[in-house]
Structures are given as C-alpha cells and as structure tokens.
Amino acid sequence: MIPVAGAVRIGERRVHGFRLWIPFVLLWLVLAVPLALVTPFLFIAFLFLRVDPFASIGALFRVLGALRGTQVEVVNERVAMLVNIF
Numbered sequence: 892m893i894p895v896a897g898a899v900r901i902g903e904r905r906v907h908g909f910r911l912w913i914p915f916v917l918l919w920l921v922l923a924v925p926l927a928l929v930t931p932f933l934f935i936a937f938l939f940l941r942v943d944p945f946a947s948i949g950a951l952f953r954v955l956g957a958l959r960g961t962q963v964e965v966v967n968e969r970v971a972m973l974v975n976i977f
Contacts, residue, residue: 893919893955900973908971
C-alpha cells in the first residue's frame with residue numbers, strides 16, 4: 892500500500908518545533924492529471940527501449956510501498972528536522 896500521509900517537524904534542537912501534516916492523497920490527486928498526459932509517451936519510450944512497461948510500473952509501486960515507515964532526521968547545531976512517512 893502506498894503511503895497516505897506524512898509529518899514534518901521543524902524546530903530548534905532543545906525546543907519542540909511545529910509539526911506539519913501532509914496528506915499524500917492530495918498529492919496523488921494533483922499528480923494524476925500530469926501522469927495521465929505523460930503515460931502514452933512513456934509507453935512509446937518503453938517500447939522503443941524494449942523495456943516491459945508493466946514490470947516497470949510494478950517496480951515503481953513496490954518502491955512507493957516500501958516508503959511506508961520511513962523516518963529521516965536532519966540535525967545541525969541549531970535546527971532539527973524530522974520527516975515521518977505513514
């Protein structure tokens with residue numbers, strides 16, 4: 892299953908910062924229109940390069956599904972940033 896939400900926390904290291912929730916459903920809806928327009932060109936490119944388009948799309952969905960549970964933390968002397976993908 893592809894991730895449905897994420898959270899970004901930004902703030903000073905010693906003080907709790909603010910948390911921003913990002914619903915990926917809105918991102919998927921926004922990206923659906925450009926992806927629908929690009930899909931025919933991608934299939935032509937896959938055929939030209941002799942790559943199986945369905946295997947490539949399956950691999951993309953497996954990578955997106957593997958993002959679930961990812962945590963990225965970036966810290967320096969003053970600021971900390973934490974990204975969680977649910």
